[in-house]
Amino acid sequence: MESLNAILLTRLTRFHLTELAELYRRAGSATAVIEHKRDIREILPDASRHLMQALKDIDNFRDRAEQELEYDQKHNIQLLCMNDERYPQRLRECPDAPILLYYLGNATSTADTSSTLSVRGTVLPTGRTSSIPSPENSRRSAPMYLSSADWHTV
Numbered sequence: 388m389e390s391l392n393a394i395l396l397t398r399l400t401r402f403h404l405t406e407l408a409e410l411y412r413r414a415g416s417a418t419a420v421i422e423h424k425r426d427i428r429e430i431l432p433d434a435s436r437h438l439m440q441a442l443k444d445i446d447n448f449r450d451r452a453e454q455e456l457e458y459d460q461k462h463n464i465q466l467l468c469m470n471d472e473r474y475p476q477r478l479r480e481c482p483d484a485p486i487l488l489y490y491l492g493n494a495t496s497t498a499d500t501s502s503t504l505s506v507r508g509t510v511l512p513t514g515r516t517s518s519i520p521s522p523e524n525s526r527r528s529a530p531m532y533l534s535s536a537d538w539h540t541v
Contacts, residue, residue, distance in 0.1 A: 388418055389416055389417055389418050389468055390456060390466045390468065391452055391453065391456050392416075392417035392418045392420070392421045393417040393466065393468045393486055393487040394452040394455050394456055394466070394487065395417070395421065395445055395448055395449065395452045396411070396417050396420060396421075396445075396486055396487075397485075397486065397487055398445070398448040398451065398452060399438070399441045399442070399445065400441075401437065401441075403483065404483040404484075404485065405482045405483045406431075406434070406435065406438055407438075407486060408469070408481075408482065408483055408484050408485075408486060409431060409482075410427070410430060410431045410434065410438070411469055411470075411486045412469070413430050413431055414430050415470060416468070416470055417468060417486065417487075420442070421442075421445065424442040424443060424445060425442075425443065427439055427442055459489065463491065464489050464490070464491060465489070465490050465491070466487060466488070466489060467487070467488040467489075467490060468486065468487055469484060469485075469486045469487070474488065
């Protein structure tokens with residue numbers, strides 16, 4: 388249920404991630420946010436009117452969120468909520484940290500952060516940025532290449 392509620396929260400748009408991340412931190416989970424959607428100012432007293440209205444209307448996105456969760460499960464895409472101990476600590480400390488990360492593979496955190504790369508930007512990479520040359524001069528997807536080189540990509 389937490390994963391579905393986190394997906395629901397990611398459907399909210401037109402306000403800063405900082406506000407959503409702060410709300411999530413104070414509530415402790417996406418489920419707690421959804422449970423308090425009608426009285427959100429008890430958790431976040433300075434919540435914007437826009438956020439309050441968006442939360443009241445959030446059930447309009449439930450079908451889409453359920454479809455997304457089903458897709459993720461079908462394709463072995465794992466979800467990592469901000470309150471999960473495996474969520475990257477340094478990312479969690481960012482004021483506008485995403486409340487939900489999607490990943491394939493292993494999300495175990497490591498004390499060695501020297502091989503961690505943070506990627507920010509487009510969800511759909513361009514042809515120029517979607518692949519990088521491998522040592523064998525072939526073109527491979529950047530996440531696959533970095534993963535095979537034991538890099539953690541956030």
